[in-house]
Amino acid sequence: MANADQVKLLIKSHFNDEQERFYTVALQIAASEARQGHAALANDIMKLIEKGKRERRSNVISFPRDLRALVLTTIPDISYSALVVPQKMRKRISRILHEYRYMDKLKAYGLKHRRKILLIGPPGTGKTMTASILAKELTLPLQTIQVDRLVTKFMGETSAKLRQIFDLIEQECAVYFFDEFDAIGGERSKDNDVGEMRRVLNSFLQFIEQDTSDSLIVAATNNPGLLDQALFRRFDDILYYELPDHSQQKQLISNVLGVFLKKNLNWQIVLAESNGLSHGEIADAVRNAIKEAILAGEKQVDEEKLLIMIEEKKDARKGCSKE
CATH class of the missing domain: 3.40.50.300 (P-loop containing nucleotide triphosphate hydrolases)
Structure with missing residues (x-):
């Protein structure tokens, strides 16, 4: 349960309209409950915090x-x-x-x-x-x-x-x-x-x-x-941290593609072309390929779209290295 200092700080931050401090203390209480094995209570507190932040839509930092x-x-x-x-x-x-x-x-x-x-x-x-x-x-x-x-x-x-x-x-x-x-x-x-x-x-x-x-x-x-x-x-x-190997590339591409993953995707060529790119670059390339598929009315992403977007990321990297 919340300790005395947390309760006092929670009340004080509420009446001082210090929303971010209020949320922070509430999150501390949720974390404390989670450590004590009260997962359900911690989850309920988190949901209340998230709901309150959405409703208030305040950017005030305390x-x-x-x-x-x-x-x-x-x-x-x-x-x-x-x-x-x-x-x-x-x-x-x-x-x-x-x-x-x-x-x-x-x-x-x-x-x-x-x-x-x-x-x-x-x-x-x-x-x-x-x-x-x-x-x-x-x-x-x-x-x-x-x-x-x-x-x-x-x-x-x-x-x-x-x-x-x-x-x-x-x-x-x-x-x-x-x-x-x-x-x-x-x-x-x-x-x-x-x-x-x-x-x-x-x-x-x-x-x-x-x-x-x-x-x-x-x-x-x-x-x-x-x-x-x-x-x-x-x-x-x-x-x-290091650049992803083929196993991590495949997991990352699969995760981002989700339902857009083509069953018979030619992984060999896609992974070979992804070499040298970071996790972020690969994820961005995949998301760009998904957007292309959606706008084309397609339900899956094929190798061609993936390779085009991967190549664009490589070109962008080359451009940055020249500057």
């Missing part, structure tokens, strides 16, 4: 004014089954979820659950989706930190905003996602680095080291070589 443009709040609905990764990776993600659900059991033995996670891999390989799935599975809101807005040219301002974000992490349990993390986690010894960014990195190292909340902190980067080596020691787990 964060401090300075953070409203820096943190994007969402309630993910992406299913775990939609994530196409090797079984080894799936087990590691499941372990993070399992430890979170039984954190109290670990705390009783003086141990902490994995809650500071670094995701590394090429664009479109499932890093952002993983953060969304962690939030969905744990019935927590996803708070995405807008790193491009976090970093400013004014001395001390970025570190001050980082402190506010970590105060929020301590106060409101959620999954906090730092995408393009290398923007603030760059190697301190780089010759072209400026003093302000070194201070920002030092601040982040200090804040993440001192953080003892139950929130999950998830950072993602496409460029691990740019990260300061001290960062790697601050994370409880590091997951490496």
